[in-house]
Amino acid sequence: MKDNRDAIIAAAFIIIGFGVIGYFMPRLVLAVGEFSTLAAGAIALLFVLGFFLIFWLRGIYQRRKNR
Known part of the structure; x- marks a missing residue:
């Protein structure tokens, strides 16, 4: 039960973190795109x-942990 809760909490933090980054991604890509479209595409x-x-990587870690 504790393992499931830990996995849910970790996934929530990862998704929230990427959500925050994703929120600012259009501005970042447009700003970098003014200098180099290739760099903007690479960032995306x-x-x-x-x-x-x-x-x-988290899946690999969990499989090793559960052995």
Whole structure:
């Protein structure tokens, strides 16, 4: 029961964190896009990949922890 609660709390923090970053993402991409469209695209790509990477790494950690 405690493991489920910890997983839910961790996921909530991750989603809230990415939500806050995602809220400011359009401004950030537009600001960087004025200097380089390639850099702006890279920032957007890193944001999306980072979201999945965090949960993937958390899954690996949980599998090792549960052995």
